[in-house]
Amino acid sequence: MSNQDAVAAADYSMRNWLGAEPGRIKIGSDAHKQLFCRMLLDTHNPYKPAVLVWPKLSPETLQRITSLPIWDIAVQTEGRAMLRVETYANKVTDPMLHEALIMDGGEEARHKVVLSKLVEAYGIALAPEPAYEVPKDPEWGWMVTGYSECIDSFFAFGLFESAKRTGYFPAELVETFEPVIQEEARHILFFANWTAWYRRQLPWWRRPLYSLKVLRVWAFLIWERIGIAKGLDSKGEMQDANFAITGHQQIGLDLKLGELLELCLVEDQRRMHGYDPRLLRPTFVPRMARLAHFFVR
Ligand SMILES: [Fe+2]
Numbered sequence: 001m002s003n004q005d006a007v008a009a010a011d012y013s014m015r016n017w018l019g020a021e022p023g024r025i026k027i028g029s030d031a032h033k034q035l036f037c038r039m040l041l042d043t044h045n046p047y048k049p050a051v052l053v054w055p056k057l058s059p060e061t062l063q064r065i066t067s068l069p070i071w072d073i074a075v076q077t078e079g080r081a082m083l084r085v086e087t088y089a090n091k092v093t094d095p096m097l098h099e100a101l102i103m104d105g106g107e108e109a110r111h112k113v114v115l116s117k118l119v120e121a122y123g124i125a126l127a128p129e130p131a132y133e134v135p136k137d138p139e140w141g142w143m144v145t146g147y148s149e150c151i152d153s154f155f156a157f158g159l160f161e162s163a164k165r166t167g168y169f170p171a172e173l174v175e176t177f178e179p180v181i182q183e184e185a186r187h188i189l190f191f192a193n194w195t196a197w198y199r200r201q202l203p204w205w206r207r208p209l210y211s212l213k214v215l216r217v218w219a220f221l222i223w224e225r226i227g228i229a230k231g232l233d234s235k236g237e238m239q240d241a242n243f244a245i246t247g248h249q250q251i252g253l254d255l256k257l258g259e260l261l262e263l264c265l266v267e268d269q270r271r272m273h274g275y276d277p278r279l280l281r282p283t284f285v286p287r288m289a290r291l292a293h294f295f296v297r
């Protein structure tokens with residue numbers, strides 16, 4: 001197999017996956033856990049950030065890319081995600097779940113390396129990274145990262161596609177980033193199934209407490225995003241503006257909110273399409289987007 005064929009095969013198998021055993025699967029069962037863990041493990045794309053090619057950009061493109069106000073927040077988000085996922089993984093004793101979580105955290109670490117290579121290749125100036133704190137409650141940290149990714153990835157799908165269509169991102173750069181975006185799709189698919197499985201396998205009397213924790217995570221995320229949108233983080237330091245909310249303005253795309261939401265919904269479906277239909281899909285953010293779309297139409 002030529003190198004190009006191997007890359008194409010890895011790319012196909014990261015996007016298309018069916019569980020080995022046919023038949024119905026009960027959410028919360030051991031078979032369900034095996035299905036979402038195997039999905040993540042089997043669809044891992046073994047690309048190496050060190051060998052990624054960073055295309056030479058024209059002066060205008062270079063200026064456009066380096067002045068995007070997203071790089072600090074992107075690097076810091078990956079750094080925080082990596083630590084939170086790893087911390088939770090180390091607490092999990094179930095061997096299969098542990099293995100899948102370690103892989104998830106390893107992919108976040110790899111995203112950070114990809115970004116650092118990009119920053120280096122194009123001479124992007126970054127703000128000094130803050131010290132990332134180990135979460136006191138590992139489960140909380142994992143849930144915050146999981147639900148955050150459900151929001152951010154949904155919008156990233158649409159923004160990325162739009163930047164690709166308009167040529168805002170040069171084609172070579174789109175190609176380099178494509179696996180990273182699909183990895184986030186796998187992560188939120190994994191997380192949506194984990195949270196459903198986790199709640200179901202709890203004894204019935206502990207489930208309401210878990211649902212309450214989910215609500216607290218959402219409240220935290222909304223509060224955090226309002227803070228970032230104002231340009232301040234929780235410690236009052238200046239941050240990049242919230243990419244998920246204002247990203248389309250920042251990357252200068254002439255896209256109406258309704259069109260962006262439509263594109264996000266289409267892309268979300270497309271990126272989830274190739275995985276076993278018995279796996280649950282993340283539904284909350286797409287549902288909210290559909291509702292918002294109804295009002296802005
Ligand atoms: Fe990531």
Ligand SMILES: [Fe+2]
Nearest residue numbers: 108149184187
């Ligand atoms: Fe992720």
